Amino acid sequence: MRHLLALPLLFAGPAFAQDHATHDAHGPSHPMPMASDQPEDDGESKAQAPGEDTVTLDHRMMNHGAMEHEPMDHGSMQHGSMGHADMDHSGMGHDMTMQHGATATPSTDSIPKAPPPPEAFSGPLHAADQFLGEDVMAASREEVVREISGMPVFWFMADRAEYRARQGKDGYLWDVQAVYGGHVDKLWLKSEGEGSFGEKPESAEVQALWSHAIGPWWDVQAGVRQDLVGPSRTHAVVGIQGLAPYLFEVDASAFVSNKGDVTGRIEAELDQRITQRLILQPRAELNLAAQDIPELGVGAGLDRIEAGLRLRYQIRREFAPYVGIAQEWRVGQSADYAQAAGEDPSVTNFVAGVRFWF
The missing domain is CATH 2.40.160.40 (monomeric porin ompg)
Known part of the structure; x- marks a missing residue:
C-alpha cells in the first residue's frame, strides 16, 4: 500500500510531496494539490486537461516490471491516521476502487415466481396420518374439537x-x-x-x-x-x-x-x-x-x-x-x-x- 501511495510523489515533484505530508497530518480537510501547482516535467508527461483537479500519471515513465506487487495487509493499516474515507481517490489516475468487506445483494430475479410444484401437495393433509393412520387421527381430532368447543360430553x-x-x-x-x-x-x-x-x-x-x-x-x-x-x-x-x-x-x-x-x-x-x-x-x-x-x-x-x-x-x-x-x-x-x-x-x-x- 505504501508503494502505491508513493508513486504520485515520485512523479509529481517536491511540491506534491510537501502538500501530501500536510494531508497526512491534518486529514481530509486539506485537499490534494492541483496539477497546475506542480512544476513542469521533462516534457514526456501528459498535459493537464483544463479544469481537471486530479494528478495524472504517465504510464510510459512507469516501469511496471519493476513494481513489487505485494498484497495489501488491511489489518496493518492505521485507520486512525488515514483510513479509506480519508483518501482522496479522485486524485489518482487509476480508478482504484477498494471493496473492503462489500456484500453482494441478491437479485430479485433469483426469487422463484412460479407456484409450488404439484409434488409439494402429494403427501397427506395432516402429517400425523402418515404415521398413526387416518382413522386414528380423525377420531382424535373430533375428540379435541368436541372438548374445546364447549359442547356437553x-x-x-x-x-x-x-x-x-x-x-x-x-x-x-x-x-x-x-x-x-x-x-x-x-x-x-x-x-x-x-x-x-x-x-x-x-x-x-x-x-x-x-x-x-x-x-x-x-x-x-x-x-x-x-x-x-x-x-x-x-x-x-x-x-x-x-x-x-x-x-x-x-x-x-x-x-x-x-x-x-x-x-x-x-x-x-x-x-x-x-x-x-x-x-x-x-x-x-x-x-x-x-x-x-x-x-x-x-x-x-x-x-x-x-x-x-x-x-x-x-x-x-x-x-x-x-x-x-x-x-x-x-x-x-x-x-x-x-x-x-x-x-x-x-x-x-x-x-x-x-x-x-x-
Whole structure:
C-alpha cells in the first residue's frame, strides 16, 4: 500500500510531496494539490486537461516490471491516521476502487415466481396420518374439537367393580360415577354399595350433584343423596372433588339427612405408575358422624376406616383389571354396634376386579 501511495510523489515533484505530508497530518480537510501547482516535467508527461483537479500519471515513465506487487495487509493499516474515507481517490489516475468487506445483494430475479410444484401437495393433509393412520387421527381430532368447543360430553367410569374374598361369606362392591356437561358446569352422578352374595346389600346409595369448577383442579359439588337400603334416608350433599398436590385424587362430602343426621366422608387415592401399564393404587376412606345413629349402627366421631392397596394392569387405558387387599375397621361406638349385631368390626378382603371407563 505504501508503494502505491508513493508513486504520485515520485512523479509529481517536491511540491506534491510537501502538500501530501500536510494531508497526512491534518486529514481530509486539506485537499490534494492541483496539477497546475506542480512544476513542469521533462516534457514526456501528459498535459493537464483544463479544469481537471486530479494528478495524472504517465504510464510510459512507469516501469511496471519493476513494481513489487505485494498484497495489501488491511489489518496493518492505521485507520486512525488515514483510513479509506480519508483518501482522496479522485486524485489518482487509476480508478482504484477498494471493496473492503462489500456484500453482494441478491437479485430479485433469483426469487422463484412460479407456484409450488404439484409434488409439494402429494403427501397427506395432516402429517400425523402418515404415521398413526387416518382413522386414528380423525377420531382424535373430533375428540379435541368436541372438548374445546364447549359442547356437553358424557363420561362414565367404574372406579371399583370387584369381588371380595373374606372370612365367612364372600362379597362384592361397586363404586361408579357418570358425568354429563361442559368444562365448568356439569351433572355428576355417583353410586356405591356393597354386600355379601346371597343376601341383600349391606349399603347402597345414589347421588345426583351439580358440579362447578372453581379452578383447573377442583370442583365444588352440591345435590342430594338417596339411601337405597336400610332405614329410608335422603341427604343434602355439599362437597369438593379434585386433584390435590402430589396427584392425590380427593373426594370429600358432608351429608345432612332428612332426620337431622350429620355425617361426612373423605376418600383419597393415588396412582403410582410402576410401568406404562402397571399401576399401584393405595386408597383410604374415612367415615364420620356428628352423633350416634343406632338404627344405622353408626357411632359419633370416627365411624369406619378402610385402607386398601390395588395393583392394576392397563390392557388399555379404558380397561384395567386389578387385584389387591382392603382392610375395614369399625371404630368406637360403631364397633360396639357391630359386635352387638354379631358382626366382626375388623374385616380383611382380598379383592379382584376391573376398572373401566368410556
